[in-house]
Amino acid sequence: MKDISTISIRLLIALMLYSLNGWTQVNKVPNLQKFDNAPYHFGFTLAMNQMFFSLKPVDNLEEIWFKKQYVPDIFVADSARVLSLDSKASFGFTIGIVSNLRLGDYFDLRFVPDLAFGERDLVYEIEYDDQNLPGFSPDTLVSDKKVYSTLVEFPIHIKYKAMRIQNTRVYVLAGMKYSLDLAKESKKMADEAENKHVKISMNDLLAEGGIGFDFYTTYFKFGVELKMGYGFKDILEREDNIYTDSIEELRSKIFQLTFTFE
Numbered sequence: 254m255k256d257i258s259t260i261s262i263r264l265l266i267a268l269m270l271y272s273l274n275g276w277t278q279v280n281k282v283p284n285l286q287k288f289d290n291a292p293y294h295f296g297f298t299l300a301m302n303q304m305f306f307s308l309k310p311v312d313n314l315e316e317i318w319f320k321k322q323y324v325p326d327i328f329v330a331d332s333a334r335v336l337s338l339d340s341k342a343s344f345g346f347t348i349g350i351v352s353n354l355r356l357g358d359y360f361d362l363r364f365v366p367d368l369a370f371g372e373r374d375l376v377y378e379i380e381y382d383d384q385n386l387p388g389f390s391p392d393t394l395v396s397d398k399k400v401y402s403t404l405v406e407f408p409i410h411i412k413y414k415a416m417r418i419q420n421t422r423v424y425v426l427a428g429m430k431y432s433l434d435l436a437k438e439s440k441k442m443a444d445e446a447e448n449k450h451v452k453i454s455m456n457d458l459l460a461e462g463g464i465g466f467d468f469y470t471t472y473f474k475f476g477v478e479l480k481m482g483y484g485f486k487d488i489l490e491r492e493d494n495i496y497t498d499s500i501e502e503l504r505s506k507i508f509q510l511t512f513t514f515e
Contacts, residue, residue: 298514308340343374350366351365408431489503
């Protein structure tokens with residue numbers, strides 16, 4: 254399945270071609286001619302997201318052997334090491350509310366609190382050994398640790414709008430986002446000896462940037478934007494086990510394709 258960034262880039266190219274075609278229709282009467290003159294307006298968003306982890310393994314990862322107490326859910330292991338470590342993403346969705354304050358002809362201040370649901374995977378290739386069994390040779394397994402997130406997010410952006418031509422307007426935006434992970438408490442309940450979960454911090458702070466198109470219809474303004482977010486802080490909670498002690502740094506990375514209705 255293609256990731257959101259690939260889908261979004263193709264969609265934005267298609268919208269750009271559509272916009273260029275619309276710009277040639279100079280005699281067409283524009284819709285909602287006074288929309289952008291309002292001091293403020295509201296709306297809502299629907300979005301698809303992909304949540305990733307940007308991770309950095311510890312130095313000399315393959316040379317570090319963890320003792321049995323650090324490998325709680327591989328019962329036959331007397332010791333183990335991580336051969337490789339990767340992050341995978343799944344599709345999620347986001348819903349939000351738009352609050353837009355006009356700063357001038359080309360700039361807006363936007364506050365778009367939202368609720369986002371997503372999932373990220375940490376995939377470990379582990380080699381383990383049981384020295385208590387004569388003739389037992391090291392074996393490998395792949396352990397997939399899923400990290401579910403239900404995020405309440407509070408992003409604030411500055412939006413720069415290019416000159417409107419007919420019923421289309423291109424824009425870019427940049428800003429910051431604070432997120433609160435409501436799934437944190439449920440992860441505590443799921444942390445059992447036979448299924449060790451990787452836990453992340455409840456709080457996160459990300460920088461965001463994006464590009465989009467606004468289309469002025471007869472009754473409302475419809476927007477399509479591709480937005481990217483990158484975390485500032487290491488969000489991994491270390492718990493003295495092979496899954497957390499093998500990671501030096503873990504940060505959030507999020508792609509989002511958003512549809513706005515204002």
